[in-house]
Amino acid sequence: MTTIGLDVGGTKILGVARADDGSIVDELRVESAHDEARLLAAMAEVAGQLASANRANAVGVGIAGLVTPDGRLRYGPNLPQVEEVDVRGEMARRTGLPVVVDNDANVAGFAEVAQGAARGARDALVVTLGTGIGGAIVVGGRILRGANGFAGEIGHWTVQRGGPRCACGADGHWEAIASGSALGRLARERVAAGVGGAIGEPYDGYAVVVAARLGDVVAIDLIAEYADNVAIGLAGLATILDPECIVVGGGVVEMGELLFAPLRRAFVGHLEGETHRPEIALLPAVLGERAGAIGAAALAALTFSASVGAGLRREGSGDERSGDEGSGDEGSGDEVASRG
Numbered sequence: 001m002t003t004i005g006l007d008v009g010g011t012k013i014l015g016v017a018r019a020d021d022g023s024i025v026d027e028l029r030v031e032s033a034h035d036e037a038r039l040l041a042a043m044a045e046v047a048g049q050l051a052s053a054n055r056a057n058a059v060g061v062g063i064a065g066l067v068t069p070d071g072r073l074r075y076g077p078n079l080p081q082v083e084e085v086d087v088r089g090e091m092a093r094r095t096g097l098p099v100v101v102d103n104d105a106n107v108a109g110f111a112e113v114a115q116g117a118a119r120g121a122r123d124a125l126v127v128t129l130g131t132g133i134g135g136a137i138v139v140g141g142r143i144l145r146g147a148n149g150f151a152g153e154i155g156h157w158t159v160q161r162g163g164p165r166c167a168c169g170a171d172g173h174w175e176a177i178a179s180g181s182a183l184g185r186l187a188r189e190r191v192a193a194g195v196g197g198a199i200g201e202p203y204d205g206y207a208v209v210v211a212a213r214l215g216d217v218v219a220i221d222l223i224a225e226y227a228d229n230v231a232i233g234l235a236g237l238a239t240i241l242d243p244e245c246i247v248v249g250g251g252v253v254e255m256g257e258l259l260f261a262p263l264r265r266a267f268v269g270h271l272e273g274e275t276h277r278p279e280i281a282l283l284p285a286v287l288g289e290r291a292g293a294i295g296a297a298a299l300a301a302l303t304f305s306a307s308v309g310a311g312l313r314r315e316g317s318g319d320e321r322s323g324d325e326g327s328g329d330e331g332s333g334d335e336v337a338s339r340g
């Protein structure tokens, strides 16, 4: 079946229509809105238009913020005027379709497992290094949600006591030293200390990359330090979760081997018992900015249909987020083979 996926952020709403084989058959993008009534209206408009044009049967929504298992948005950091909204209920009422809602980073990560860099993996970690750090933890083919739906906030754990201030207000969180923004901060610190090498204005992450490509030792050393910051967190999570692979996304992926070569070296160095375990591949994300919408649509397919893409599996208990509007075959416990 065709499903609709929405990625709802503070600046835009991106909607896609996804066919069973994972192909994206339609797409619609509108500006986001910052009050509840206009936001829900815009979301329903995008989902409704795409659904009727593509005869879709279900809707998935990825939204930035804390989302409960029954699809309620508790709060969103980029949507300050939108709190405690029953997104699933409102969208189901407005579109007349079954709706599943999850955190935007969760669905973006899920997309990489459903049909991206980690396609076919049952246990994977997807990490996005952007302004902050987003992530999704997939365990046994399902997104790990935790008791309240808030699991996978992987940027906000302390890796450096007394370290730099995180956007959330705490000190030394992983995000504060390993996000894409942190690379620029490291560069500005070097420049301010008079040891900036060939790193030029505006002294951001891109300037570091430019200098490193010219062979500047300071820039190359800075990237190694940044890669080590990333690796500390990845190795900690890998030691706890034992994933088959780790997908790394975000703007820094464009650095290619300039980042991934030192990252792989540092990662192995921080991993417990690394010589006694199979290699955990570190892979660049492939789905880019549409990952959230694609993942939301894939999640809707997994939740509401027996016919989904490769690598996905429905567990015996069904998905508790599907509410009572499912297709009626929840709980079948069947492993779903690839139909694509």
Ligand SMILES: [Zn+2]
Binding pocket: 155, 156, 157, 166, 167, 168, 169, 170, 173, 175
């Ligand atoms: Zn934090």
